[in-house]
Amino acid sequence: MDQAAGQVGEFIPEDGGRPFFHRRAAALLIPLRGRGTRVPAMADETVKHKICLLGSFAVGKTSLVSRFVSSLFSEAYLTTVGVKVDKKVIDLSGGPRVTLLIWDVHGEDLVQTLQTAYLRGAAGYLLVADGTRATTLAVVRDIQRRVNAALGPRPFQLLVNKADLRDAWEVTEADLQSLRDEGWTVTETSARDGTGVDEAFYELAARVVAPDGIPPAGGR
Ligand SMILES: Nc1nc2c(ncn2[C@@H]2O[C@H](COP(=O)(O)OP(=O)(O)OP(=O)(O)O)[C@@H](O)[C@H]2O)c(=O)[nH]1
Ligand SMILES: [Mg+2]
Numbered sequence: 001m002d003q004a005a006g007q008v009g010e011f012i013p014e015d016g017g018r019p020f021f022h023r024r025a026a027a028l029l030i031p032l033r034g035r036g037t038r039v040p041a042m043a044d045e046t047v048k049h050k051i052c053l054l055g056s057f058a059v060g061k062t063s064l065v066s067r068f069v070s071s072l073f074s075e076a077y078l079t080t081v082g083v084k085v086d087k088k089v090i091d092l093s094g095g096p097r098v099t100l101l102i103w104d105v106h107g108e109d110l111v112q113t114l115q116t117a118y119l120r121g122a123a124g125y126l127l128v129a130d131g132t133r134a135t136t137l138a139v140v141r142d143i144q145r146r147v148n149a150a151l152g153p154r155p156f157q158l159l160v161n162k163a164d165l166r167d168a169w170e171v172t173e174a175d176l177q178s179l180r181d182e183g184w185t186v187t188e189t190s191a192r193d194g195t196g197v198d199e200a201f202y203e204l205a206a207r208v209v210a211p212d213g214i215p216p217a218g219g220r
Contacts, residue, residue, distance in 0.1 A: 046099040049208050050121050055128035056139040057107025060161040063191035065104045068201050080106045083118050116150045124155040124208040131160045134170040155207035157185040159200050164190040
């Protein structure tokens with residue numbers, strides 16, 4: 001993973017969490033500032049935010065990341081072992097340039113234990129369900145409860161994936177409406193044809209960088 005400094009005087013911890021101030025770098029910069037010297041720009045000045053993709057196995061987490069980061073899709077199913085970290089720099093309209101560190105965590109079901117170590121430092125997360133399997137919706141509900149307990153409130157949203165197979169969906173509109181009624185933001189996506197994918201990542205990123213740090217209603 002790229003651990004280059006995000007902003008001058010900041011250090012990005014290994015787990016991709018929020019940057020903290022690096023005293024040694026600050027000490028080097030203060031004399032320069034005192035003489036009115038321009039502080040040289042560093043190569044990568046974006047703010048970095050870690051987000052996680054969480055959900056049952058085979059719902060399409062890896063495929064969604066691949067669609068978002070590389071505009072690619074594969075029919076092949078290669079289960080993720082552990083975690084895979086990708087990076088994408090995005091420009092939020094009217095907002096800052098942001099580097100998303102995207103943690104694609106292996107799938108899990110109700111009987112497994114969520115690896116909370118993967119969550120450390122996450123600024124927000126995407127829950128992923130598979131519209132063709134209603135059980136995957138129960139899984140994300142359970143994951144959300146556990147992430148909330150582990151991390152505290154963070155912006156999140158639900159992606160109900162495989163929208164290109166809409167005719168074969170077990171998940172009903174009523175299921176999704178009841179989640180919306182609870183304040184969840186729900187987006188139907190297809191990693192296969194790209195439906196909703198960019199929108200979902202950009203919307204989460206916008207919430208993560210919300211100026212007051214408080215996501216709009218529905219983001220918790
Ligand atoms: N039709 C369709 N198939 C999809 C879509 N997204 C993923 N798939 C397929 O679903 C299977 C699983 O996709 P993955 O992206 O590997 O799923 P995952 O959630 O990362 O799985 P784990 O790593 O095991 O947790 C693959 O065969 C993909 O091609 C989609 O939007 N539509
Ligand atoms: Mg995967």
